[in-house]
Amino acid sequence: MLLSLVLALALAPEPTVLSSEAAEHNKKAMMFYDNGQLAPAFEEFHAAYASMPDARADRAGRESLLGSMRATLLEMHTASGETAPLCRLATVLQAHADALAAVYPESPDMLEIRSARARHDEVTAQLAALGPDACAAPPPSPPPPAASEPVAMPAPAPIITPAGPPSPRSADSIPPRHLRIAGGVTFGLGVVLLGVMTYGIVGEAHHETAVDKIDAGAAGRPLTLDEHADLLDHRGEARSARTLAIGTGVAAGLTTALGTTLFLLARRSARTQRLSAAPWWSPVGAGLTVRVQFGVAR
Numbered sequence: 001m002l003l004s005l006v007l008a009l010a011l012a013p014e015p016t017v018l019s020s021e022a023a024e025h026n027k028k029a030m031m032f033y034d035n036g037q038l039a040p041a042f043e044e045f046h047a048a049y050a051s052m053p054d055a056r057a058d059r060a061g062r063e064s065l066l067g068s069m070r071a072t073l074l075e076m077h078t079a080s081g082e083t084a085p086l087c088r089l090a091t092v093l094q095a096h097a098d099a100l101a102a103v104y105p106e107s108p109d110m111l112e113i114r115s116a117r118a119r120h121d122e123v124t125a126q127l128a129a130l131g132p133d134a135c136a137a138p139p140p141s142p143p144p145p146a147a148s149e150p151v152a153m154p155a156p157a158p159i160i161t162p163a164g165p166p167s168p169r170s171a172d173s174i175p176p177r178h179l180r181i182a183g184g185v186t187f188g189l190g191v192v193l194l195g196v197m198t199y200g201i202v203g204e205a206h207h208e209t210a211v212d213k214i215d216a217g218a219a220g221r222p223l224t225l226d227e228h229a230d231l232l233d234h235r236g237e238a239r240s241a242r243t244l245a246i247g248t249g250v251a252a253g254l255t256t257a258l259g260t261t262l263f264l265l266a267r268r269s270a271r272t273q274r275l276s277a278a279p280w281w282s283p284v285g286a287g288l289t290v291r292v293q294f295g296v297a298r
Contacts, residue, residue, distance in 0.1 A: 017061040022048040026065070033072065038079065042072045046092075055099040063112055066096055070119065071222035078220070086127055087135035093120040111208060111238055115215065122219065176266040183262030190256035193248045200245030207238035 018026060029044030049065040052058035069092055076085040097116035104110055127134040211234045214227055223231065 017058075017064060018048065019052055019058070019061070021051040022061060022065070024048075025051065026068075029068070038072055038076045042069060042076065042088075045069045045072060056103040059100075059112070062096070066092070066116070067223065067228075074220055075222070083127065083130055083134045086123055086130075090120060090123045090127065090135075093117075093123065111211065111235060115211070118212075119215070179262050179266035183259045183266060186255050186259035186262060188259075190252045190254075190259055193252035193255060197245045197248040197252055200241045200243075200248060203241035204238050204245065207234040207241060210234040211238065 025044045025048035029041045029048065032038075032041035032044060045065055045068045049062060049069065052061050052065075055062065070089060073085040073089040073092075077083070093116050097113055097120060100110065100113045100116065101108060104113070107113075211231060214223070214231050214234070218224075218227055
């Protein structure tokens with residue numbers, strides 16, 4: 001009984017990521033699971049999953065419930081030796097991966113998508129080893145996946161309208177030496193940001209590897225409490241590392257380009273002797289307007 005309770009707690013999704021309807025189904029599923037009634041436990045887990053059809057808004061809750069359904073079906077297969085639970089699991093995993101791919105077309109390599117497809121491949125290989133007719137009797141079709149849900153379009157980027165060019169009285173002459181110094185500092189900042197971007201990429205890869213190890217170690221059995229907590233931690237860290245890598249990568253590109261531009265302006269300014277610059281800003285951005293007047297050597 002104690003072992004059953006531990007396994008049940010390991011299967012329980014986080015309450016905060018479930019809707020009220022899903023939480024009620026999940027509570028019933030845990031009661032069935034504690035009593036060794038695996039089939040009705042799976043049906044209640046699946047009902048909780050189906051009550052949260054939005055693959056984007058309900059992403060965390062659906063991911064947790066998917067783990068509970070997978071563990072229950074694998075235990076049903078182990079206890080009965082029948083192929084029907086494996087066939088049902090293959091269908092659920094395929095629908096889950098397709099729903100995520102539909103609402104995240106910009107992220108085909110998302111960790112959750114890759115994990116669902118990898119688990120689907122494992123079940124498919126296991127069924128193939130049992131013979132070509134392992135799923136001759138098709139399992140009950142799951143509810144329509146959220147792939148039919150309309151994809152939320154991103155809000156249009158705000159249009160930045162820079163202020164007009166500065167008046168001659170506000171223009172300040174910038175010596176070439178100052179431009180070279182500013183270019184060097186800006187270019188160096190870009191190099192530092194590239195290093196941070198690399199750190200983010202390496203960190204994401206490290207945490208994704210840890211997630212894969214946890215999944216591989218728990219193949220064919222429910223996750224323990226510690227493994228479930230570690231899995232959630234590594235997934236969160238992987239998302240944070242990816243966000244850091246993307247943000248610093250964009251900033252590194254901008255600062256590197258700005259530093260190169262300042263170096264080029266410094267060289268031209270040494271020949272023209274006439275260079276002015278003035279800042280501008282608006283409610284949504286800021287920048288630097290540079291004016292160069294070329295002279296003629298005599």
